[in-house]
Amino acid sequence: VQLQASGGGLVQAGGSLRLSCAASGxxxxxxxxxxxxxxxxKEREFVSNIYWSGGTTYYADSVKGRFTISRDNAKNTVYLQxxxxxxxxxxxxxxxxxxxxxxxxxxTNYDYWGQGTQVTVSS
Numbered sequence: 001v002q003l004q005a006s007g008g009g010l011v012q013a014g015g016s017l018r019l020s021c022a023a024s025g026x027x028x029x030x031x032x033x034x035x036x037x038x039x040x041x042k043e044r045e046f047v048s049n050i051y052w053s054g055g056t057t058y059y060a061d062s063v064k065g066r067f068t069i070s071r072d073n074a075k076n077t078v079y080l081q082x083x084x085x086x087x088x089x090x091x092x093x094x095x096x097x098x099x100x101x102x103x104x105x106x107x108t109n110y111d112y113w114g115q116g117t118q119v120t121v122s123s
Contacts, residue, residue: 001025003114005095010120011085019080021095021114029099033071033078034058036107037091038116044094046105050078058104063089085121092116 007019023030034049048059048069057069068081082089095114102109 001027001030001097001099001112003095003097003112005093005114005117007080008093008117008119010122013085013087013121013123015085015121016081016083017085017119018082019093019095019117019119021078021080023076023078023097023112027076030076030097031099031101032104032110033095033097034104034110035069035078035080035093036096036110037089037093037119039088039091042091044107046107047093048080049096049104082119085119087121087123089119090121091119093119 002024005021030052032051035047036044037047038044050057050069050071066084071078094116096110097112098110
């Protein structure tokens with residue numbers, strides 16, 4: 001499975017961005033897709049994920065109510081709509097996909113990773 005992320009950029013606080021992640025290859029093996037982020041000097045942290053079958057979603061408390069994850073099964077693409085952005089949302093955002101179970105918060109439970117896309121929120 002290959003993942004191609006796009007949509008990052010520079011935005012002022014309170015603004016919005018939409019990230020996209022397109023999957024290709026053995027997409028039938030995808031069980032869930034999600035987004036993680038890593039700010040300078042910090043560990044990679046879970047942002048949100050969605051289960052491919054059924055569409056169940058989970059969010060980190062820090063983004064709940066501001067970010068929305070969605071999927072387009074026909075395009076094998078997952079989106080992250082980010083509204084009311086804050087400077088503390090600044091990070092490199094990574095798309096991830098997993099074929100198995102395990103706790104969705106753990107990056108180690110995702111098998112495939114896209115290249116990061118930079119999101120910078122200015123105050």
